[in-house]
Amino acid sequence: MDFKDYSTAERDTPEQAKFRQEVRDFLDKEVTAELRREAEVNFFIPPGVIAFMRTLGAKGWLMPEWPKEYGGAGLSSAEKSILTEEAAAYGIRLGSPTDIVGPIVMRYGTEEQKKEWLPKIASGEAIFAIGYTEPNAGTDLAALEMRAIPDGDDYIVNGQKIFSTGAYQSTHHLLAVRTNVDVPKHRGISLFIADLRTPGITISPQWTIADERTDAVFYDDVRVPKKNRLGEENAGWLIITDALTVEREVVSYGHVDARVVVDKLIQYAKETKHNGKPLTEDPLVRQTLAQLAIEANIFRLFTHRLNWLITKGTLSDWAAAMVKIWSAELTQRAANAGMQIMGLYGQLEPDSKWAPLEGYIELVYRFSVVMSFGGGSNELMRSLMAIKGMGLPREPRI
Numbered sequence: 001m002d003f004k005d006y007s008t009a010e011r012d013t014p015e016q017a018k019f020r021q022e023v024r025d026f027l028d029k030e031v032t033a034e035l036r037r038e039a040e041v042n043f044f045i046p047p048g049v050i051a052f053m054r055t056l057g058a059k060g061w062l063m064p065e066w067p068k069e070y071g072g073a074g075l076s077s078a079e080k081s082i083l084t085e086e087a088a089a090y091g092i093r094l095g096s097p098t099d100i101v102g103p104i105v106m107r108y109g110t111e112e113q114k115k116e117w118l119p120k121i122a123s124g125e126a127i128f129a130i131g132y133t134e135p136n137a138g139t140d141l142a143a144l145e146m147r148a149i150p151d152g153d154d155y156i157v158n159g160q161k162i163f164s165t166g167a168y169q170s171t172h173h174l175l176a177v178r179t180n181v182d183v184p185k186h187r188g189i190s191l192f193i194a195d196l197r198t199p200g201i202t203i204s205p206q207w208t209i210a211d212e213r214t215d216a217v218f219y220d221d222v223r224v225p226k227k228n229r230l231g232e233e234n235a236g237w238l239i240i241t242d243a244l245t246v247e248r249e250v251v252s253y254g255h256v257d258a259r260v261v262v263d264k265l266i267q268y269a270k271e272t273k274h275n276g277k278p279l280t281e282d283p284l285v286r287q288t289l290a291q292l293a294i295e296a297n298i299f300r301l302f303t304h305r306l307n308w309l310i311t312k313g314t315l316s317d318w319a320a321a322m323v324k325i326w327s328a329e330l331t332q333r334a335a336n337a338g339m340q341i342m343g344l345y346g347q348l349e350p351d352s353k354w355a356p357l358e359g360y361i362e363l364v365y366r367f368s369v370v371m372s373f374g375g376g377s378n379e380l381m382r383s384l385m386a387i388k389g390m391g392l393p394r395e396p397r398i
């Protein structure tokens with residue numbers, strides 16, 4: 001598979017082409033057929049991919065744009081884009097909650113925290129889940145109720161998080177808690193790194209429509225060291241909004257890469273006959289695939305631009321929101337088109353031997369619904385764009 005099959009928008013420089021080949025050689029060696037399949041049908045990072053993250057970490061490619069002193073490889077934004085899209089073509093999406101925490105520790109951590117956490121993050125030793133959402137705090141995240149009360153060198157934390165995706169196989173939680181109840185809600189929140197193996201933490205599964213596991217995490221008198229607080233006490237909201245911007249970039253390709261969905265549909269059309277005629281001769285199929293290829297290329301350019309903005313340190317919340325919306329809705333359009341092209345066979349699940357593309361499109365069709373919510377709902381993203389990107393007034397509060 002090669003995204004360039006239908007891309008004429010860009011060409012690699014000789015150095016980039018060389019780097020792309022280096023990445024392909026590495027992936028050829030490291031990505032087994034089993035790992036590829038495991039990664040392709042599990043949109044939330046499965047165990048094999050966590051192990052692979054550590055292989056990448058050993059090469060400095062888990063946080064590729066970071067300087068070598070922190071365990072990165074000092075890659076440029078263009079090289080990071082190449083790494084991300086080549087890995088996606090091998091079924092591996094390089095976007096996990098750990099990719100959200102890393103830049104935040106880099107930006108807001110004290111020197112001591114950076115020394116402690118950045119190498120662990122870059123090597124894959126520390127794997128994170130994000131702990132923001134609660135039963136009464138989703139879109140209105142600042143309404144969160146989980147409490148942390150100082151006690152000696154620690155805080156004692158009580159309460160519940162939901163949708164902490166990947167918590168069951170993570171080592172740490174980026175945890176948002178209330179540390180002051182006597183101030184306006186945005187001003188009483190602090191952010192911590194909590195070790196998920198601490199006594200008093202219970203993790204239990206929640207299942208999505210696509211049979212993917214996410215988790216509820218319960219804290220019962222859990223001690224979290226004060227030294228693990230990111231930023232000042234009660235100043236967590238600003239950091240969270242920044243972290244959400246990073247998250248929107250990560251989720252735009254971290255679960256399903258829309259380009260891969262489009263590539264697979266093109267491959268399917270090339271290999272399949274309907275009523276004795278190749279699908280590629282059907283004018284409707286051709287028009288649909290050409291349109292999706294245009295949109296996949298737009299997504300590709302969006303991600304290149306985002307990586308460039310991140311490297312420059314100028315990624316804005318609304319620019320990330322725009323890409324997050326595009327990625328979620330393009331994936332939904334592509335999965336829907338796939339279901340139309342495949343007809344009734346498209347509904348067969350991955351465990352059926354008759355399922356086209358081993359049930360991949362059916363699975364994406366179900367999962368893509370979830371993409372409207374991850375990192376904040378698309379309605380919220382559009383609202384953010386309207387206010388921050390277009391200068392429109394806030395919506396009236398009802």
Ligand SMILES: Cc1cc2nc3c(=O)[nH]c(=O)nc-3n(C[C@H](O)[C@H](O)[C@H](O)COP(=O)(O)OP(=O)(O)OC[C@H]3O[C@@H](n4cnc5c(N)ncnc54)[C@H](O)[C@@H]3O)c2cc1C
Binds near residue numbers: 138370
């Ligand atoms: C599979 C999955 C994985 C997730 N993973 C994580 C994770 O790892 N960590 C984490 O902390 N959270 C996670 N989330 C939570 C996710 O961020 C929330 O679902 C999201 O913020 C929306 O919150 P909610 O589900 O409570 O919906 P609600 O806030 O109840 O919203 C419901 C609907 O109302 C709309 N709505 C609400 N308020 C407004 C408004 N002001 N204007 C316009 N429309 C509005 C929303 O757009 C949405 O369509 C995950 C969610 C899912 C489904």
